[in-house]
Amino acid sequence: MKKFVFVIKIFLLLFFITIIAVLGLYVYAFITPKFIINTSDNITYYDKYGNNIFENSEENNYVKLENISDNVKNAVISVEDKNFYTHNGFDFLRILKAMFVNITSGEIKQGASTISQQYVKNLYLTFDKTWKRKMEEAFLTIELETHYDKDEILEGYLNTIDFGAGNYGIKNASKYYFNKEPKDLTIEEATILVGIPRSPNYYNPITHFEEAKKRQKEVLMSMYKSKLITLDEVDEIYNRELNFYGKYDKQELSSIYYYKDAVLNEMSNIKEIPSSMLDIDGLKIYTNLDIDVQKSLENNISKEMDKSSLQVASIVVKPETGQIVALVGGKDYSKSQFNRATSSKRQVGSTIKPFLYYAALENGFTPSSTFLSERTTFNLGENTYSPKNANNVYANKNISLLSAIAYSDNIYAMKTHLFLGTDILSNMIKRVKIKTEVKENASSALGTSEINIIDYSNGFITLANEGKHEDAHIIEKITDNNGNILYEYKYQNEYLLNEKYVYILNNLLSATYDYSLVSYTSPTLVSISNLIDSKYAVKSGSTATDYWTIGYNKDYLVMVWAGNDDNSNVKTSDSKITKKIWANTITNIKDNSKKWYDIPPGITIDTIDPISGEEKINGYVCYYEKGTEPSYNYLEFYDKISK
DSSP, rough: HHHHHHHHHHHHHHHHHHHHHHHHHHHHHHHHHHOOOOOTTTEEEEOTSSSSSTTSTTTTOOOOOSSSSHHHHHHHHHHHHHTTTTTTOOHHHHHHHHHHHHHHSSOOOOOOHHHHHHHHHHTTTSSSOOOOHHHHHHHHHHHHHHHSOOHHHHHHHHHHHHHHHHTTTTHHHHHHHHHSGGGGGOHHHHHHHHHGGGGGGTTOOTTTTTHHHHHHEEEEHHHHOOOOOOHHHHHHHHOOOOOOOOOOOOOOOOOHHHHHHHHHHTTTTTTOSBBGGGGOOOOEEEOOOOOHHHHHHHHHHHHHHHTTTEEEEEEEETTTTEEEEEOOOSSSSSTTTOOHHHHHHHHOGGGHHHHHHHHHHHHOOTOOOOOSSSSOOOTTTTTTOOOOOOOOOOOOOEEEEEHHHHHHHHHHHHHHHHHHHHHHHHHHHHHHOOOOOOOSGGGGGOOEEEEEEHHHHHHHHHTTTTTEOOOOOOOEEEEEEEEEEEOOOOOOOOOOOOHHHHHHHHHHHHGGGGGGGGGSSSOOTTGGGGGGOSSSEEEEESSSSEEEEEEEOOSSEEEEEEEEEOOOOOGGTTTEEEHHHHHHHTTTOTTOOOOOOOOOOEEEEEOOOOTTTBBBBOOEEEEEEEEOOOOOOHHHHHHHHHH
């Protein structure tokens, strides 16, 4: 009995301590300064020329509560927070109920966040899930409830919530999905929209209609339980026809939203930026976006992928600065907001070979260095490895490094990889600032590593910039609305590679589309040689699940990937897609000078037989470090030419 009384006393003590602590927090929140919550339009994005990117599409999007249909307000309160007007920021009974349901079911079936809590989360620029963040959000919820009335909170919430397809706020959603003002939404339209925020991609009614309708039924049933509509009205409203609009009226580029998402993704990793909009008086983000290049990239993707089911990711970078001037993270933002440029890692295939061959050049190889190209099984100790060339085509004789690059010969690559040591490629990848680890195994030479396209671009920036490196980046500068600089990209101009070997490699990579090299097989990009109007270093790559094309000159680097999100196999009929997107994009950039690199000191020219690599009069022109060109008697060679 004494133990029971003791336990009761301890419980009551803890209960009163908790009550006093909560009351203390509310009192403290009351005496703290009132923060500004109308921040839905408080981030301004600028392109590389200082133009407001969304000036014509996102202005005046904050809408007052009285201009929002009661259908929206009733629906969102019913399904998200039925006790919104009676609690003080936290619905403790709902929290206990959700805990009970989730524990008994063994899975997360119910959430207990109130509208106030969700609104506070919307005011953050990052999505950390630390205990510190949760505590910050809890206290800000108390501050929100202390300084603002319920209508003001509901108004702010409806203006910041994510309705999918790049639409934040009820006005954007109303215009995009139904081409209406929020005050004109019918109950069937409102209940569709209100269902979206639980999972903006999954409940997008244009791309996932059946799922959106199931969610609408849940919203309607919550309204019925709140006695706002009858059970008969639930069915009648559910069966009404919906006419979707699904267009961005003023913003002609839908892919611009992939770029915007990439901006926010990069910003979330910048330590100088406060995590919450409540800590700053707005933001001005100066990006490297070039609208003309973005438009060209989007148009080329639309044209080439019109009849393909594949997805796509592509970026355009200025190698000298590392500035990402265009970015596409998928085929259609309105149908999929998953940004494959920032969030996806894919096998890179033969596009990894330039880094292997740079290492080879640095270790004594020349364009004339040969290996036997034939069907080969490699003995790797306890295991064997039998890579194949495309279509099982082999020279069955020695071929030069020039030919190995032009034809993307896998046997040559494997022999080079094993000859140098499997650690060389892994170290080279680190050296050119690619953050993803490439394992020290045999298959790495054929691109079995999965790398994100932006991360991968760091290596190609170094090759395209003659051995100098700048990090790939989207954001140039961030200020607050008063012009105070919060962040500015710091240029490094760091030398990582030898300019001579980079020059030799870049010239070898221009052989991949050279029609004159058609022999026992064809260069890998000869099918688009008619689309290429000047000299580029370019490499394609493919796996069972991926297609890549990556190419550059000193002005621009363009990288294109295509594949299926579920990693299912790609079709041979789609093999030219990335190649055409690459060619049509890079050749049509207005300020692409299309000038090739200047020959660095210490480089000489020789002409060779492209297959054997031996010296040949009127042969293929290759570049060598002085003293490594094929040996021959210069006077004798001159005499031959004279005759």
